Amino acid sequence: MVTVPQGIQNPAYSPPSTHLFPPHLLCPGTGRPSAVSPHMGEDDGDKLLPGEASSAHSGGVDDARRWLETYDELCRLKQTILTDLELQKVRVPPEGDAEVKDDEAMLRAEYERLLGRREFWHAEVEARQDR
Helix, strand or coil, X not given: CCCCCCCXXXXXXXXXXXXXXXXXXXXXXXXXXXXXXXXXXXXCCCCCCCCHHHHHHHCCHHHHHHHHHHHHHHHXXXXXXXXHHHHHHHHCCXXXXXXXXXXXXXXXXXXXXXXXXXXXXXXXXXHHHCC
């Protein structure tokens, strides 16, 4: 791995090609592929579930509805877990506070990611119904 000082362009880096992706599948303001990116970094926040990328390409409204429902359920599940965590964390001794805070931060980040995916598929349902 080559370390490049901050502020200097890495000549070995080339951004992912986006010419294959329609504009509605790009992350706003980034020009990077969103729902169809085969290569996502750890901090990308746009991790896809198995089979999701092919549904993004299919253009079918039924596929979009299925993913909207999937993400809707996942959001409900994470919200329930976060609510339970909020109620139960008072029982943890002070020595465990850092662990609980780490868990809560991770769950909130995951919940936000799922909300973003749900918003994406909601917009897809709307767009595909209008075709």
